[in-house]
Structure formats: structure tokens, C-alpha cells
Amino acid sequence: MKGAKWFIFIGGGALFLSIVGAMIYFGYKTFYIEQEWIEHPAYDYHFVLISEELDNDYWRLVEQGARRAAEEKNIFLEYVGPRKADNDQLLKRLDRMIATKVDGIIVQGVEGSEFEELVFKGIENGIPIITIDTDVKSSMRSAYIGTNNYYAGRLAGEMLIKQTTGNQSVGVIMGRFDAINQQERIAGFKDAIEPVERIQIVGEKESNITQSGAAQATYALLKEHSTVTALVGLSALDGIGIVEGLQEFLPNREVYVSAFDLLPATTALIKDDKIDVTIAQYPQEMGYASIQTMIDLQQSELLEKEIYTSTRAIIKENIIEYGLDEHAQYD
């Protein structure tokens, strides 16, 4: 009997301690605000940039642009995002940032009602939310800053028509099927090639926005469709992964390659004749403009809600002409 009492006593104590521990941990997570913000109240505003994937090269360029504007304009900027692209993780971060009552949130738009509800929650809490890179038109976001993704997809299709002759069996590699910008890009691409009978899409795969994912998708497309003559990548690391996949599995095959974005490795591969064209976006320009727009939003509503940054088709001649090299900054 005595033993049982001790058991209940120790067990109860342990339970109590774990509850208190959990409360401290989750309370910290919920109400966590960067130390630096607390120590430097001299900043004018506290903004957060939430990316699709924290360490993705493309998103680091968005961050660079945003940081430059933040420094110039006395803004405290936090940059956060899932370690690996994952909508649920992104939404969790968005929710947490709304709870910390920052002055503004700049976030990649995500498909689904949960995103729309969170944007509404942000607005109710007086926090303006801007979508960047990917828009969700159905949400109450205050503005969108980024590429016109439908137009960018069309441009990839138009370049394919211009740069090839004869029948083309096309394999498309998208970052993620459930990313709105990828859906818009493929819609534009399909509309552009639709009237041209010699060009047909034979397969579509996902890369999970990684280079190795794109290399694997390349392998799978070539295996399933031996007729493939053109591969089109719709997110930043896809073109680089396509070249890796081709070099590994079919080094002697001539395949037309279309990429997205102008990361240094892409520029190098264009110079090397491994990539025929890339549809360049200007992520630093996006990041910079998003901070400026968020500052404007602190004072008043915007007249212009869709702010499109530049989009260009870049081929080898342009790279030589502009003197771009692997280390250049692109905005």
C-alpha cells in the first residue's frame, strides 16, 4: 500500500513537471519574438518574410533584396520558412507570426482555404499580409509582388516554338504540383503551345524544388517516354537537375532544355550550351519591392494591388551581351 502511494506521488510529480515544461515550451514558441527586436526598439517596423523553403537559393535571393531594403529603411526583418518545402509547415509559421503581432507579413501564397483563413485572421489582428512569388487572388492579401506566372509560362512555350523545328515530345518538370505558381506557369505554357501541332506534352513530373528531384524526374520521364526531345523545368533548380539527369542517364542524347530563373549555375550551363533558354525572374527585386510596399501599407491602402516584377527569356547571346557570369547579381 505504501509502495502504491509512493508510486502515485512520484508519478503525479513527474506528470506535473512535464505539464509545466510543455507550457513553458509552447508558450515560448507562441509568444517568441526575436531578441534583437526587443533589444533595438529603435526600428520603425518589424516585418517577417516567410519563404517556401528556408535555404533554397532562389529564396535566399528574395531575402537578400528584402534585407537591403530593410537596412535602408530601418526595418527589423525576420526571415523564416520550412526546412523542406511543405505547405503545412509554412502555414504553421504564418499562424505563429500572426500571434506574435508583427507589423507586416510577406509570405509565399499557398493553395487552400487554410491560407485564406489565416490571411483573414491577420487582417482582423491589424496585420497586413502581402503575397510574394505566388499569389492567392481569392485571399484578402493586401497586395501581390512577383512574376506574372501565367505570362512566364507562356514565354517558355513561345521560346520552345521559336527555338525548335520538327516534332517535339515534351517532358515537363514542375517544382510541386500543388504550388499555385507552378499551376499558372504550366497553364500559360500549355496555352502557348496548344495551337502548334508539332509540339506535344508527353509527361509531367514533380521535382520537389530540388536539383536531385529534377534529375530523378528527368530519368523517370526518359524511361517512360523514350521519344522525349525537349525537357522544360518550371522552378529554379529544375533546369540544373535536368542537365544532371541527362548527363548521368543519356549523355549522348540531344535534348532541348528550358529552365526557370537565373541562378549562377543556370547561367553557367547556358554558356556551356547545356540549357537553351531560361525564364528569368528577379527575386531580389521582389524582396526589395515587398518591403517598400509593406511600409506604404502601414500608412494607407494601396491603389495597385498586383505589382509584377520583370520576366525575361534569357539565351546564351544575352548572357554574353550583358556580360553576366556565374557570380553576377541579377537585378
Ligand code: BGC
Ligand atoms: C519559384 C519558387 C520556388 C523556386 C524553387 C522558383 O522558380 O518561383 O516558388 O520556390 O523556384 O527553387
